[in-house]
Ligand code: SF4
């Protein structure tokens with residue numbers, strides 16, 4: 553196979569775009585897709601400081617590298633979940649990556665804030681992943697707010713977004729369908745949330761990571777029950793294989809024609825938002841959900857005979 | 861003979877007969893964008909010819925949580 557642009561031997565076949573690229577032309581294509589996302593949806597304005605959520609996976613590290621090369625003022629944020637072995641490994645990958653590329657990094661250790669995920673799993677009677685997700689989002693937003701970042705970027709790719717949109721559509725979840733997308737505007741004390749990789753597939757972000765020599769954290773979390781949306785992703789991989797281009801057409805079509813319709817019918821949900829009485833994060837419940845989790849874990853830990 | 865290492869399963873397979881990357885992908889039940897096909901520091905496209913003694917790394921891309 554030859555590169556469509558320069559005719560050198562290709563390394564990246566992209567049937568969805570009816571093309572293939574050599575590594576240099578793929579790099580240009582990748583940058584072009586990120587630029588297009590940023591331009592089309594006004595993701596980052598000149599002079600804004602961007603906080604990038606870094607899990608240690610290919611998507612988040614690739615996003616960080618690409619945004620920094622494009623000249624944006626980026627800082628990484630890693631939340632150390634305090635899970636034995638796996639959190640240490642993930643954090644080491646993130647720290648190594650940022651040191652290697654001279655990138656700024658903040659690390660939040662949940663153990664220091666009384667909420668290591670193993671304790672949440674032990675003492676809180678709800679699926680650990682939903683609490684964990686809530687805690688991570690809380691800290692991304694809180695650091696953004698406290699340290700004056702206007703933008704919060706995550707590494708969600710096209711496959712993540714299509715699988716999520718598909719799940720929301722299967723449930724006709726009007727609330728989610730009214731605002732899913734690559735840009736959620738800042739409001740009520742939350743920073744703007746952006747997904748600059750939404751036009752790029754998992755295959756493309758994996759190629760990018762490999763071709764840029766990014767060492768990634770791949771070991772799954774011990775609490776993971778398998779990938780979220782795995783079944784949907786498989787379904788979409790089959791669709792894309794038989795009809796190349798379906799994923800991006802579905803997602804772009806939703807942004808253009810689906811979302812505005814849902815946004816129109818979805819009423820503003822009533823509860824007023826005010827700063828959390830304990831940590832200052834915006835909440836509609838007085839004390840925010842994460843502070844309440846912290847209190848519950850602390851109480852049960854104190855009452856646990858194994859911890860005396 | 862070629863040796864194929866599969867990630868993230870950490871499985872090693874060997875094949876006596878070898879031809880193209882496409883045939884290897886078919887044997888492993890992989891579509892073209894399901895996995896990276898790596899030889900040394902290069903990515904291979906489906907039409908690439910495999911040679912005797914090749915060590916190939918298959919890196920599946922679907923993220924697992
Ligand atoms: S799989 Fe692990 S890291 Fe991911 S949300 Fe669940 S507990 Fe948190």
Ligand SMILES: [Zn+2]
Nearest residue numbers: 555558574577
């Ligand atoms: Zn080229």
Ligand SMILES: [Zn+2]
Nearest residue numbers: 828831840843
């Ligand atoms: Zn709070």
